[in-house]
Every structure is written in structure tokens, then in C-alpha cells.
Amino acid sequence: MNDLVGVYTIWLRDLIRFWRDKSRIIGSIAQPTLFLFVLGTGLSSGFSKAFGGARQGASILGGKDYITFMYPGIIGMTILFTSIFSAVSIIWDREFGFLKEVLVAPISRWSVAIGKALGGSTIAMIQGSIMLVFAPFVGVKLTPLIIVELFPLMFLIAFAMTSTGIVVAARMKSMEGFQVIMNFILMPMFFLSGAMFPLRGLPEWLDLLVKINPLSYGVDIMRYVVIGVNTYPVGRDLAVISAFSVVMIVLAVVQFGKQE
Amino acid sequence: MSDNGAIIHVREITKRFGDVEAVKGITFDVEKGELFGFLGPNGAGKTTTINILCTLLKPTSGTAVLNGFDVTAKPNDVRRSIGLVFQDPSLDDRLTAWENLQFHALVYGVPTEERLGRIENVLKMVELYERRNDAVKTFSGGMKRRLEIARGLLHYPKVLFLDEPTLGLDPQTRSHIWEYIHELKKREGTTVFLTTHYMDEAENCGRIAIIDHGKIVALDTPDNLKDKVGGDVITVKTDDDGAAKRLIEERYKLEAAVDPHGVSFKVKGGEEFIPSFVKDFERKILSISLRRPTLEDVFLSLTGRAIRDEESGAKDQMRVAAKAWTRRR
Ligand SMILES: Nc1ncnc2c1ncn2[C@@H]1O[C@H](COP(=O)(O)OP(=O)(O)OP(=O)(O)O)[C@@H](O)[C@H]1O
Ligand SMILES: [Mg+2]
Numbered sequence: 001m002n003d004l005v006g007v008y009t010i011w012l013r014d015l016i017r018f019w020r021d022k023s024r025i026i027g028s029i030a031q032p033t034l035f036l037f038v039l040g041t042g043l044s045s046g047f048s049k050a051f052g053g054a055r056q057g058a059s060i061l062g063g064k065d066y067i068t069f070m071y072p073g074i075i076g077m078t079i080l081f082t083s084i085f086s087a088v089s090i091i092w093d094r095e096f097g098f099l100k101e102v103l104v105a106p107i108s109r110w111s112v113a114i115g116k117a118l119g120g121s122t123i124a125m126i127q128g129s130i131m132l133v134f135a136p137f138v139g140v141k142l143t144p145l146i147i148v149e150l151f152p153l154m155f156l157i158a159f160a161m162t163s164t165g166i167v168v169a170a171r172m173k174s175m176e177g178f179q180v181i182m183n184f185i186l187m188p189m190f191f192l193s194g195a196m197f198p199l200r201g202l203p204e205w206l207d208l209l210v211k212i213n214p215l216s217y218g219v220d221i222m223r224y225v226v227i228g229v230n231t232y233p234v235g236r237d238l239a240v241i242s243a244f245s246v247v248m249i250v251l252a253v254v255q256f257g258k259q260e
Numbered sequence: 261m262s263d264n265g266a267i268i269h270v271r272e273i274t275k276r277f278g279d280v281e282a283v284k285g286i287t288f289d290v291e292k293g294e295l296f297g298f299l300g301p302n303g304a305g306k307t308t309t310i311n312i313l314c315t316l317l318k319p320t321s322g323t324a325v326l327n328g329f330d331v332t333a334k335p336n337d338v339r340r341s342i343g344l345v346f347q348d349p350s351l352d353d354r355l356t357a358w359e360n361l362q363f364h365a366l367v368y369g370v371p372t373e374e375r376l377g378r379i380e381n382v383l384k385m386v387e388l389y390e391r392r393n394d395a396v397k398t399f400s401g402g403m404k405r406r407l408e409i410a411r412g413l414l415h416y417p418k419v420l421f422l423d424e425p426t427l428g429l430d431p432q433t434r435s436h437i438w439e440y441i442h443e444l445k446k447r448e449g450t451t452v453f454l455t456t457h458y459m460d461e462a463e464n465c466g467r468i469a470i471i472d473h474g475k476i477v478a479l480d481t482p483d484n485l486k487d488k489v490g491g492d493v494i495t496v497k498t499d500d501d502g503a504a505k506r507l508i509e510e511r512y513k514l515e516a517a518v519d520p521h522g523v524s525f526k527v528k529g530g531e532e533f534i535p536s537f538v539k540d541f542e543r544k545i546l547s548i549s550l551r552r553p554t555l556e557d558v559f560l561s562l563t564g565r566a567i568r569d570e571e572s573g574a575k576d577q578m579r580v581a582a583k584a585w586t587r588r589r
Pocket of ligand 1: 277280281282300301302303304305306307308309347
């Protein structure tokens with residue numbers, strides 16, 4: 001019983017902190033927005049020149065403009081970054097001492113880990129939803145059905161990513177660890193997810209890396225829901241991302257429980 | 261394991277960090293409802309011991325049982341029994357004072373109907389009620405400290421650990437906080453485990469363990485500890501301190517030490533001693549002072565070092581003699 005209150009309290013704290021930190025909200029939207037409009041617009045016109053006309057060029061992109069094609073990927077990027085940043089706040093909490101207050105509280109370690117995972121997922125889902133306002137500018141028409149499907153989907157992907165972040169950050173003792181996370185987890189996951197390029201016809205080594213990256217399946221199903229384009233069967237997307245969530249949250253709970 | 265009413269049993273606890281053995285086999289009991297003090301210099305192992313007792317660290321060897329629960333086997337039950345004020349900062353400074361307390365009350369399961377009243381109470385005790393809706397990052401160091409103490413007192417734990425709780429606070433706030441701790445102790449029967457460098461705070465303790473280099477070197481009531489020092493401390497300043505030292509050593513068979521302040525020595529029944537010394541000493545006496553031994557003296561005599569230089573236990577000092585007290589022959 002008290003553990004459930006613990007989950008709720010940890011979750012609530014993350015939300016309050018998120019809400020209070022307006023610069024963080026803006027910051028974590030600015031980057032994907034920049035990617036979307038600068039890179040998206042630039043590459044869109046580049047593609048259409050290279051392929052001699054927008055229509056042919058778009059065929060590899062499932063008949064869409066590049067900017068439209070990358071839009072779901074950018075939502076995925078927003079979710080990935082927000083999730084990992086939320087999880088990594090554990091390192092900050094350790095550095096600033098608040099983690100001690102949490103760890104001596106009479107709530108179990110698993111409730112802390114779960115509360116943290118849910119908090120990060122909620123925040124990432126909110127951030128992802130903010131990105132939805134750009135839909136009209138990139139040629140995407142959002143229907144109520146799409147939005148209804150999108151919320152749980154964003155939450156699921158965010159949950160998987162936040163749990164991954166917790167697994168890594170749970171026992172990390174220093175801020176330096178943060179750079180490691182950025183360079184060895186965040187960036188590779190993002191670039192190898194197919195957020196920025198189509199997954200068909202990749203060289204074998206890249207195809208393999210993309211396929212072992214669980215985020216690829218998240219981006220794939222997002223793209224299916226938002227613009228109706230996908231590479232893998234939707235069932236497989238869902239299965240992979242769900243299984244990955246379960247594995248990661250279990251690992252997160254175990255890792256978090258081990259710390260002194 | 262719960263014999264003789266002790267709420268904390270510690271047996272041969274050691275803690276090793278790599279090459280450093282921070283705690284070297286300590287054993288003690290704390291009685292239910294007792295105010296127990298840990299006194300020792302920096303790096304003695306006080307915080308490490310507390311961290312073991314509150315389940316944040318695992319002991320390298322030895323056992324500790326708190327409220328009937330082994331700290332390594334039943335950490336969750338131990339945590340349910342304790343409250344803590346850490347030595348180092350542990351607030352969320354993005355949250356407001358109120359939110360920090362609210363968080364604490366929730367995770368410690370303070371009953372809903374009491375929550376608001378208790379939060380208000382502790383905030384008023386540390387005089388932060390007016391600032392309750394300000395983010396903690398806008399607080400001064402002392403204000404943050406007060407808030408942490410308020411938080412530790414919020415959930416009426418069985419055992420309350422206070423790791424140098426009032427360091428850096430002004431005397432008025434300190435006495436406020438002590439009033440509240442005494443009241444909580446009386447009303448709720450709380451056991452308090454305290455570390456401090458303030459001698460006057462240590463005087464509040466029922467018993468004190470003096471810890472040095474990871475070992476307990478003495479454990480007793482403050483009065484008994486002071487008696488062991490060997491009486492009152494007298495310092496005389498004369499125009500010939502060498503002669504004074506000789507007299508004290510030869511006539512009274514006491515150990516005396518000379519420093520720029522004069523000749524210091526310890527003697528039982530200091531008040532009676534002074535008149536006879538004044539009669540016996542033939543030269544000019546400039547000043548005589550007598551003070552009761554402090555815990556500082558206890559520490560000094562046990563370890564040969566001062567706990568902290570700036571702490572002189574001023575309240576215990578009692579000047580009995582006027583300056584330039586000239587004796588007519
Ligand atoms: N996490 C740690 N890793 C390595 N060494 C540690 C760690 N924590 C404490 N120590 C060492 O253990 C010894 C005891 O430290 P501790 O914090 O218990 O002292 P203390 O009595 O609380 O001192 P203070 O009065 O300064 O608070 C010190 O030598 C310290 O350097
Ligand atoms: Mg300490």
C-alpha cells in the first residue's frame with residue numbers, strides 16, 4: 001500500500017519539477033523542431049532535385065515528402081531524449097543528496113524505480129504531444145483516431161526508453177557518466193532508429209544495427225500510425241517494443257534495488 | 261534479540277572503504293527513549309555508523325539490530341522505524357519548502373488527516389512558515405538546514421538520527437529546535453541518536469560515546485565522563501610561572517602544564533584548593549580561573565587532541581578570580 005503511494009509520490013515530484021522548469025520544456029522542444037524544419041526542409045528540396053522531381057524521390061519514402069516522412073521520427077526523437085534525460089536525473093539526485101532522502105524512506109526500491117519510470121514516461125509523452133502542433137506544417141492531417149492511438153504508443157515507447165535510462169543511471173556515481181550515456185546510448189539509438197532515413201535497401205551492416213535497435217520498431221509503428229508508412233509488420237513492432245519495455249523495467253528495478 | 265529494553269544493538273561493526281577502515285569494530289546499545297550522543301573529530305566514523313544503522317551502507321562485518329530488525333536482513337522494517345537529519349544537504353531545491361515536506365509526509369505514510377497540521381507545525385517551529393511556497397533554491401544555508409530538521413521531525417519516528425543537526429545555526433534557532441526535540445521525546449518516547457560538535461548540545465545526552473579513528477574510546481553519562489578527567493581545571497597566571505609549576509608539582513603532587521595563559525592543572529574540589537594555593541604561593545598572582553571539566557577536556561584527555569579548535573565550551577567556563585589579584589604579604 002505504502003509502496004503505491006511511493007510510486008505516486010516519485011511520479012508526482014518528477015511532474016512538478018518538469019512543470020516548474022519552463023526552460024527545460026522549451027529546450028527539449030527546440031532541438032527536434034530545429035531538426036524538423038531546418039534539416040527536413042533542406043533535405044526535402046535536396047531529395048526532390050536529386051531524384052528529378054518530388055514524386056519519384058518520394059517513392060522510397062512511401063510516397064511522402066521527406067519532411068513528412070521524418071516527422072514521426074522527430075516525435076520519436078523527442079520522446080527518446082526526454083525519457084533518457086528524466087532517467088538520468090537520478091545521477092543529479094545523487095549528486096545533490098536528495099536520493100538519500102528517497103533511499104531511507106520506508107518505500108521499497110522497486111516503487112522508486114517504477115515511479116521514476118512512470119514519471120519520465122509521462123513527461124516524455126507530454127513533450128511528444130507538444131510536437132503534434134507541427135503536424136499541419138509538415139503535411140500531416142491528424143484525426144482524432146490517430147491521436148487516440150498515439151498517446152498510449154508514445155507512453156509505451158517512453159516507458160521503454162526511461163527504463164533503459166534507469167538501468168544505466170541507477171548505479172552511476174558521477175556526472176561524467178552522463179557524457180557516456182549521451183555518446184554511447186542516446187546518439188547511436190537515435191541515428192540507428194530510422195527516424196531520419198527509410199529502412200528499405202540499407203547495406204547489410206546498417207540493416208543489422210537498425211534491427212537490433214529496439215527504438216527502430218517504435219519509430220516504425222509511430223510512422224505507421226501518423227502517416228501510414230511502415231517497414232516491419234505492425235504486430236512485430238508492438239511485440240518488440242512491449243517485450244523490450246518489460247525486460248528493461250525489470251532490469252531497472254533490479255539495478256536500482258542493488259544500490260547501497 | 262530485544263533484551264534489556266535496548267532499541268539499538270550494535271555488535272562489532274566494521275566498515276571498510278577500500279584501504280580505509282572507517283569503523284573498526286564498535287559495540288554499543290541504545291536504550292529505548294534515550295538521547296544518545298556520538299562525539300568525535302572529523303573522520304572518526306560517526307556518519308558511517310549512522311549510514312549503517314539507517315541501511316544506506318552495509319557493514320563489512322558485525323551485526324546491528326534496530327527496533328528488533330537486523331539492518332542488513334530487514335532494511336525495509338528498519339526504515340519504517342527511523343527518521344534522519346543528514347549531515348549533508350538532501351533537499352530537492354526545485355521544490356518549495358511545503359512540497360519537500362509533503363513529499364516526506366507521503367512516503368512516510370503520515371496519516372492524511374494529520375498531514376497538513378504537522379507540516380504547518382514544523383514549519384512554524386523553524387520559522388519558515390511564511391516562506392513555505394518559495395522554492396528551496398532561494399533559501400539561505402541556515403534556512404535549508406532548518407527545513408531539513410523540520411522534515412526529520414515530521415513523521416514521529418521510533419528512532420531519530422541527527423547528524424550534526426544544528427551546525428551553523430544561530431543560538432536562538434538551536435534552542436527552538438532543542439525544545440521541539442525534547443517535547444517529541446517526552447510525548448512520543450522517541451529515541452534520539454545524535455552526533456554533534458557542540459559541547460552544550462552533547463550535555464543534553466543521557467549517554468555519550470566518544471569515538472575516535474573508528475573506535476569507541478569511552479561511553480558513559482556526561483557527568484561520569486567528566487569525573488574521569490580528574491577534577492576541575494585551574495589556570496593560574498603569576499609573575500613567575502616556573503615557580504608556580506614547581507610548587508604545584510612538589511607540594512600538591514599534581515601534573516601541571518605551562519603555556520602562555522599560565523599554569524594549568526586539574527584538581528578535585530577546585531574551590532577549596534584555590535585559597536590554600538593563594539596562601540602557599542609567595543609571588544605575585546595575576547589571575548586565577550577555575551572551570552568545570554568539559555566534554556572537550558574529556559576528549560582531550562582520552563585522545564590527546566582537541567575535537568575542534570573553535571569550540572571552547574564557553575558556557576562551561578566559570579571565571580572565579582579577578583584579574584591582577586595582588587596578594588599582600
Ligand atoms: N563513501 C566513502 N568512500 C570512501 N571513504 C569514505 C566514504 N565515506 C566515508 N569515508 C571515510 O571514512 C572515514 C569516516 O568518515 P565519516 O564520514 O564517518 O566521519 P565523521 O565522523 O562523520 O566525520 P565528520 O565529523 O567530518 O562528519 C573518513 O576517513 C572518510 O574519509
Ligand atoms: Mg559526519
